[in-house]
Amino acid sequence: MANFANSTLLVTGASGHLGRKAVESLLARGAKRVVAMTRSPDKLKDLAAKGVEVRAGSFDDPASLDAAFKGIDRLLLISTDAVGVPGGRKAQHIRGIDAAERAGVGYIAYTSLTAPYPSADPASVVPDDHFWTEARLAAGKADWSSLRNNLYTEGILQSAGAAIASGKLYHAQGTAGRASVAHDDAAKAAAGALLLGESKRIYDVGGPAAVTQAEVAAILSRLSGRSIEAVALSGEDFRAGLRAAGVPEAFVGIAAQFDIDTAQGYHAIVTDAVEQLTGHKPRSVEDVLVANAAKLAA
Numbered sequence: 040m041a042n043f044a045n046s047t048l049l050v051t052g053a054s055g056h057l058g059r060k061a062v063e064s065l066l067a068r069g070a071k072r073v074v075a076m077t078r079s080p081d082k083l084k085d086l087a088a089k090g091v092e093v094r095a096g097s098f099d100d101p102a103s104l105d106a107a108f109k110g111i112d113r114l115l116l117i118s119t120d121a122v123g124v125p126g127g128r129k130a131q132h133i134r135g136i137d138a139a140e141r142a143g144v145g146y147i148a149y150t151s152l153t154a155p156y157p158s159a160d161p162a163s164v165v166p167d168d169h170f171w172t173e174a175r176l177a178a179g180k181a182d183w184s185s186l187r188n189n190l191y192t193e194g195i196l197q198s199a200g201a202a203i204a205s206g207k208l209y210h211a212q213g214t215a216g217r218a219s220v221a222h223d224d225a226a227k228a229a230a231g232a233l234l235l236g237e238s239k240r241i242y243d244v245g246g247p248a249a250v251t252q253a254e255v256a257a258i259l260s261r262l263s264g265r266s267i268e269a270v271a272l273s274g275e276d277f278r279a280g281l282r283a284a285g286v287p288e289a290f291v292g293i294a295a296q297f298d299i300d301t302a303q304g305y306h307a308i309v310t311d312a313v314e315q316l317t318g319h320k321p322r323s324v325e326d327v328l329v330a331n332a333a334k335l336a337a
Contacts, residue, residue: 046112049074054082060226098131104138113146132172148232154305182238189245192219192327211277213302216249221322231316242312249307
């Protein structure tokens with residue numbers, strides 16, 4: 040496997056959580072020419088002080104992309120957060136790939152989603168965005184790899200507090216497992232794709248095991264000292280519960296669809312992609328929850 044530490048490597052969305060960690064991982068792994076693209080260059084002064092070249096760029100401004108991608112050999116395209124809005128991230132991603140081709144970028148690594156699929160269902164906008172972005176990559180001029188990230192393990196923390204308080208972990212995942220990935224592992228794998236990634240390759244980036252909600256409830260019970268039961272609901276009842284809990288409507292369909300997709304087995308894929316791209320095994324659900332024990336206690 041080739042090493043591209045001496046190539047000029049660019050990370051988009053570098054002021055975001057995943058992008059910043061990817062840049063830091065590139066530096067730690069010996070990358071010599073790292074470029075960080077962001078809409079907010081002032082947020083990356085600390086990275087600039089470490090020798091990172093910071094460039095302004097926006098996926099809504101093709102001219103800024105042309106300038107940002109000039110002279111870049113390998114690009115990490117981190118999926119944007121413009122989900123479910125007109126002219127949202129599918130259009131943004133395609134503009135980014137178009138600009139990368141104009142600039143002569145030779146390789147694009149893209150942070151996709153486990154099992155992206157096209158759908159006419161409005162609730163399926165997240166996998167749909169990733170499907171069409173991957174299709175554009177495959178039809179393009181540059182070499183590419185797709186980093187199909189499973190859902191982030193840290194997402195469990197969003198429902199853990201209510202589960203500990205009530206003793207009930209409500210979900211619509213049935214008895215299927217989810218091989219969720221720790222955020223740090225996903226960021227390090229993304230950096231690894233820039234340094235080591237093979238062309239025309241799909242990496243399913245996930246955790247070491249497909250963990251059921253019953254198993255999550257058991258882990259939360261051990262860590263909190265309280266008895267927590269996983270309660271499986273239908274998709275419609277789960278949506279109703281999210282609405283009753285005050286979850287914004289824009290996220291109700293997305294959250295429910297992720298659980299339904301998990302119930303259908305889409306998120307149970309376990310591979311060694313993290314180890315291939317980082318050199319270490321991925322962290323488990325329990326590892327992540329133990330590391331966040333203070334938040335659970337609060």
